[in-house]
Amino acid sequence: MSLSIRVNEKAFVNGGRKANVLQDVKLSVENGEFLTVIGPSGCGKSTLLKIIAGLDGDYDGRISMNGREIKAPGIQQGFIFQEHRLFPWMTVEQNIAADLSLKEQAIRKKVDELIETVRLKGAEKLYPRELSGGMSQRVAIARALLREPDILLLDEPFGALDAFTRKHLQDVLTEIWREKNMTMILVTHDIDESVYLANRIAVLTAKPGKIHKVIPVDLPFPRSRTSPVFQSIRQRVLKEFEQTEEFSFQEGSGI
Amino acid sequence: MSLSIRVNEKAFVNGGRKANVLQDVKLSVENGEFLTVIGPSGCGKSTLLKIIAGLDGDYDGRISMNGREIKAPGIQQGFIFQEHRLFPWMTVEQNIAADLSLKEQAIRKKVDELIETVRLKGAEKLYPRELSGGMSQRVAIARALLREPDILLLDEPFGALDAFTRKHLQDVLTEIWREKNMTMILVTHDIDESVYLANRIAVLTAKPGKIHKVIPVDLPFPRSRTSPVFQSIRQRVLKEFEQTEEFSFQEGSGI
Amino acid sequence: MRAVSSSTSAAGPKTVAKQKPTAFRRAWGKGFILPVIIILLWQLIGSLELISKTVLPAPYDILLTFRDLIASGEFFTHLGISIQRAAFGFFLGAGLGLLLGLVIGFSKIAEDYLDPSLQMLRTVPHLAVTPLFILWFGFDELSKVLLIALGAFFPVYINTFSGIRGVDSKLFDVARVLEFHWCKQVTKLILPASLPNILLGIRLSLGVSWLGLVVAELMGSSAGVGYMIMDARQFSQTDKVFVGILIFAAVGKLTDSLVRVLERKCLGWRNSYLGNHK
């Protein structure tokens, strides 16, 4: 019972030239697992998430969920897009509810709770053009959480948030994940975040995107970022990541 | 000889309700200084940058550059927007050149160099819709750098980049800053970044955005993130930042 | 500082909210300047009798004729009937245009089968097909309304279609992920996203329906502004023709303004360019 990902090849044709973006990406994600994906910018993380969500069917391979192939997107998979993608003609609360009716008591209540959770109290009636970058991102998070999907795919969901809001929402996410036993696949460029949240970390290489390493994180929750085990895993991930880039850094760069 | 910022009040009317976004923000930035601005999401950082750039004139106050009031934007101020804002009908290289002609030898050469610098070699002919989030952001950075403005305003320019690309571009930025003696104002949500780059760090509070503290960073370049001085300044910034939020964290959260 | 403010759309709703009423009124005033100048010049030409009255009657004469038409009640009969016809024709045509635009915009298959035929129909001249309309629908209101509807159909259809095909596919992906029911997809995604284009189509359609009256009322009618014009032309009553033309212009502008008010109301969420104030 799990999500099985097999992408033999995914290519885009850009200006006549074919560019392989993903190659031989094989992953199996257990139900209730938290997988984070890291990799250099442009290596194909977003593309991979879209394929898993069934949004992009033009690849060679097979994604299946509990044995059934995923061919089209649906509410069983939630998706937080990298660029928020709010509906500009809807207010914050309408965006969170999206196709659901705010007149329904249950929805209304859940939406209000979520607005509280993502700290957007007072901004319910604002339109996307009146939101700051971080606020838009939080709306997108709330929209995905409202539907309580079986699998939640998150594409750099906290990229535009300050340290504290980010920490808060990471904790919220962990809580929801443990409570509802969701499967989560989170793309991030923050190594700390990947270690803080994941059961396993998949490190991708670039050009084409291949799985360089899958690193298990066997730490109990809640995790402390300052604990030595955490730091050692972090170092390991950093080292693996470093190998995916063509260039290296001097000692003490301290990332 | 400096940039003087005075925003007595900046408010938006959202759905009939007036919301104060900035209040009593007074700052003086020396020529060649590197100022970073941090603050909680939605506190008004982007709004402040837009006011400084002359993009938003509807506020009470005065921005002046070497004594002359800034009323409209211009090339003497460069701006890297939080949401990239690429022209969708232009390729990467056209976006970087924007209104300048790529047929001119000098421009062509500089654009090619910048593409190398932001690591977009091979993506010159791609359209924005074919770019990953991080790639778009790098295009926006290159576009601003091409013009070598006197003041560069950067709104979370590295938000969508992985740790290594980010580090690389931070160093690029520092280099350019020192070489060309530009004035830089950088908004970020990454405290590490703010300490790594700045001469001074302005910490904003939320609702309304006021200047909570301005913290000087008296460290020589290049800086090492692992050095104890660095860490102590980082801790100080973190503490000041923490005070701007209404909630606090347990020890060892380790942000 | 404030001087610049309104040129900055990013200045946000504060400016907009504050300036709306006055800005609106001021804009109205400005709009009248050009027509007034033209009318004055025209009256001058008329008063100096530079041009024969039968060809170009002076504004004052037109006004007198207009007064007579109002006094005799003839004016309101014509106007009433014409508005009714144009309204029916518009709602029928634009309604169908919206519907087909949505369906065909939504489905590539429907496009392949239907759009080419519709595009061919688009350039079939009204004046040439009136015989067919007479054959099929007689000389009654029906054929007039249908003829108007035929014209009103296309701008809404094409604009709706293009509006839908211009919707950012990224938002469609969101709708797919959230598994929007197709009717939610229409009401919550397609309609709002293509609203700017649809409203544009409606504006053009309104104009076309109104203009369609002239041809439609050529077809065996005995009242209506279009009829009035053509009848007056038959008897070289140029002043009456001009009254008709002015009614056309006035009603056209009026309805157009209504749609634009609607536009302002419905498209408040847009963050778009408002024009340079300098």
Add this chain to the structure above:
Amino acid sequence: MRAVSSSTSAAGPKTVAKQKPTAFRRAWGKGFILPVIIILLWQLIGSLELISKTVLPAPYDILLTFRDLIASGEFFTHLGISIQRAAFGFFLGAGLGLLLGLVIGFSKIAEDYLDPSLQMLRTVPHLAVTPLFILWFGFDELSKVLLIALGAFFPVYINTFSGIRGVDSKLFDVARVLEFHWCKQVTKLILPASLPNILLGIRLSLGVSWLGLVVAELMGSSAGVGYMIMDARQFSQTDKVFVGILIFAAVGKLTDSLVRVLERKCLGWRNSYLGNHK
């Protein structure tokens, strides 16, 4: 898997590039199905003589007339002259529409002063102003071309204007920061951004110019497709009228298809909805 691919616009250029030629050809075929069915039914009605030939001649008769017209060379004379007039009128009207649309879209002040007058002009019926055109411009080519231009002006004007006003103001901010010269602002920002709307306006204008022929060629001409139709109507030669109608439809569709090819070429950068394939 591949089955779904083309419904995903995010599937990217690979799919598009691969499927274009065949998809295009397939779409063409589909477009013909409906017209062919209609023509067959029509021929059936004609052959069974259900309707008088004067009202609705059968396709075969129309074909014969068409052949005769081609044989006598009359056809090409009419078509040539009409195309020339329509083309001149279109370029004049659409060109001006584009220009004014740009200027007025760009400047709020120009809008306040000019737009209301233009909107009033929009609903002035062609048939009613022909006498004025004759008075001012005689009954030569000039007045015909101008009449066509008058019609062609508005769709392009309105669409260009709205296109500009629909441009995301965030991109304008970028242009302001980069201090685009105004002509760069037009060529690098406004034109590309409003191109979808402008092309739409051009499509509508092409149709209108083409239709305008009918009224324009009523005006003292002795050749042209519009003339041919109205002349044939005068003599109840319905088959000839239908030849004219078919020419109108065919040329209209053809020019429209050309613009759409252009659309596909110029708007490749857009990431927009392509329609549901199911």
Add this chain to the structure above:
Amino acid sequence: ESNGKDLKVINIGVQQSLSPLLLAKEKGWFENEFAKEGIQVKWTEFQSGPPQFEGIAAAKLDFSQVGNSPVIAGQAAGVDFKEIGLSQDGLKANGILVKKGSGIHDIKDLKGKKVAVAKGSSGFDFLYKVIDRAGLKPSDVQIIQLQPDEAAPAFDSGAIDAWSIWEPFLSLKTIKSDADILVDGEQIDRYSPGFTLVRSEFAEQHPEEVVRFLKVYDKAVKWQKTHKKEAVDAYSKIKGIDKEVVENVLNNTEPLNEPISERIIQTQQETADFQYELKAINKQIDVKEVVDNSFIKKALKGGDDE
């Protein structure tokens, strides 16, 4: 809708000109008469002749009155109708207008001049006759195709030298502006007749209604003749034009309601042949085929059903 015996509605077409039909319409005579049979009357106004043939062909029109040229075109196109009466001889209804002081005093002076005319109208036919009478060839004058309402400004502004046109424009221009009639039908003895038409199928199915129609029309014609002043008033009011003009028009276009004479038929045949020669119509026709004087004779004899 009017097939079979159960006739519910008759459709009468009326051109936008001054015809006794308008008077009868105004006074409701047809309505009163046909109401006796439980038949409704529906009026449809037309700008010109051709659409009326479209109406007849489509069986949406039962009666109408049309001028000579469109009738020939209609017949050539195979529209199924009958001429059931002469409504006008049109001797003075057509003419060629020139501006006062234009220097054109004789029809021979038309040589090389710009003459406006609407193709397919009675003025068209008339113009060719005049040219012929002047001993000119059609290529000797510049014939400009203009609809009446477009020719009017062209004429006023001097863009054309002469204008072959009919009433009410003749009266309008001579009275309201400085125009002269160079020649009219009477001077060259040229009829431009107008006819009362019926749709053939209608006539076959309801011959008695056709007679009834002609009777009512006759009443209107007679009324106009005997109540000249009232008629002028009525037209002037309906159409909103000057009484002076109306009176002049009425003087020039005496309404008739009589059988179609051999003389008229002959004129028509000439016109038809001429149009065929010009290729305006594409087959030779015998205009006699559409003449049916039986109804008008019955109607004028009177008293066969009262």
